[in-house]
Amino acid sequence: MKRLALLIVTVAVAGWACAGGTPEGPRKLKFALIPKALDIPVFNYANQGAQKLAAELGDVEVIYRGPDHADELKAQEVLESFISQKVDGIAISVLNAEFLTPTIDKAVAAGIPVVTWDSDAPASKRFAFYGVDDFKSGQEMGRQAAELLGGKGTVAFLTSLGAYNLGRRLDGVKDVLAKHPGIKVVETYDCQEDSVKASQLIASGTNRYPDLGAWISVGGWPVFTQSALAPVPATTKVISFDTNPPAPDLIRAGKVQVLIGQKYFGWGSETVKLLRDYIKGAKPASTIIDSGVDVVTAKNVDEYTALWKKMEGK
């Protein structure tokens, strides 16, 4: 008991000392940046974009935290903890819109403005969404595939079941391909978010369909290593989502024809800007802010890589 009392006193004194130790300057705005999962590599660029902007602005602090894996219950836990910390704003990529909407509304009710990015919760009280329209970006992939195939041939899809945004992308692809009767979808493969499984499916799928016209991958699993697409013959075209390194190298090597990139850095920097402006009274003109996609091919790959390096600050 005595020890416990001592502990409490120590903590209290330390807390008081810390609080007293902070210089009384203008208080920094504290924003939470929540990705769908920490283990999906592209989200880290959102953090980079946000931190870079925060350093430039000087009056913003960004805390990057999310669930280790795509787990909606853990996402809710992270969100709740930021509400109880009373941060000044939250930017979240929503893992499951229906599930997380009540918690987002709880944050807004507690006076914390929320902006969504990458994946939206349209029915929630968030003031804006910044990201791609997944259906439209899927349509873009479909158009690219139809063009590469000249309107005829076979395609196989690679996806991960259960993710809403991947499903929307695939719907977009199918929507365009349906207008091309010469294109036949032979299989939809589910890699279960496991990049090793994706490699295996590509190898066995190639084995099964040696004369396949194109692979369309609505996630970046095949382009994050040079090994996954090694078994695919030069006659098969590859269209994949995501453009982060080493994906552009695969275009240069001729293994991939088209990459569709999102505004990875913008997920962080644009949402921080939106939150900061909102607190200062400037509301965005539209609730849905379409970031658009980057279409990377052999023609513009060098330009794209140069721009990427600039964004990374290298």
Next chain:
Amino acid sequence: MMRFWRQREFSTAAILLAEIIFFAWYLWPDGDRSHPFLNRNNFLLILKYSSIYGIATIGAAVVIISGGVDLAPGAVIGLTTVVMGYLFVEAGWPLWAAGSAALLVGVATGLLSSWLIIRVKLPPFIATLGVMGILRGAGFIITQARFYDLSAKLPRNWHVAGVSIDWLGPAVMVAAAIVFQRLMTGYQWGRNVQAVGGNEMAALFSGVPVGLIKSSAYVLSGVLAAASGVVLAVVQGQGKADLATGYELDIIASAVVGGASLVGGRGSVAGAVLGALIFGVLRNALPQISGATFYDRLIVGVVVIGIVVMDQVLTRRGSTA
């Protein structure tokens, strides 16, 4: 006949064979198209990807036979790819040196698990669950949720002495299976592992160094999982903290399907590798059946239960006969 079936490796091999025959029949192509399943390329694919599980399952089987359980192999595989990626890509070490050093992840894990189990006296399930979390965490801290791209620095279409690098995993798996099957059946160490798993107290009183035997099992499990990780880093070309997430359960299931009893004392290293191949064939063949992709998980679950139930029925009948 019954004695033949009680040779557990034979019944596991028979199941594997039946499975191959089934898929060869089911996936028989129309007309003169080549067989999508029954061809040399595809068998290499099955072996290549099964070996990631197969190498680790040898260690998992030894732990299970010793009466324990190891939940860390998936995380060991993940962290090994990260450490190897860091040393090879960032620190510029030669591949062999990076791979050898990465095996130390397995040694360290095995030592930590056995210290927690033998000295701190934690139940193996909890100890290795904790270790699993520590390893995954370490992987994320090192990579900051990004990954190392080993593939860019590896030779394209890599052949060693005329043999494709894809054979690396299968070669390691078969070699390890032969060595450890021999050690488990023909040497004192193997008999001691079985004695500790069968009845720890009795083993202790008959002079078996129980702590040492248990430690050896966990260190072995760690090192073999790390070897899986090295193979994975080479074939997948990535060092990534979340690789092999959840594989520990497939690895344990392979050992159990191959005849290892979760109460300890019984099991087979060769059977465990055959178990890994049974799952490897399923993972390869199911996606080839049009539309069956989405049934993967369900079928794998049913197969685990089916094989273990069949084994129980057979052993029960065997012991009453």
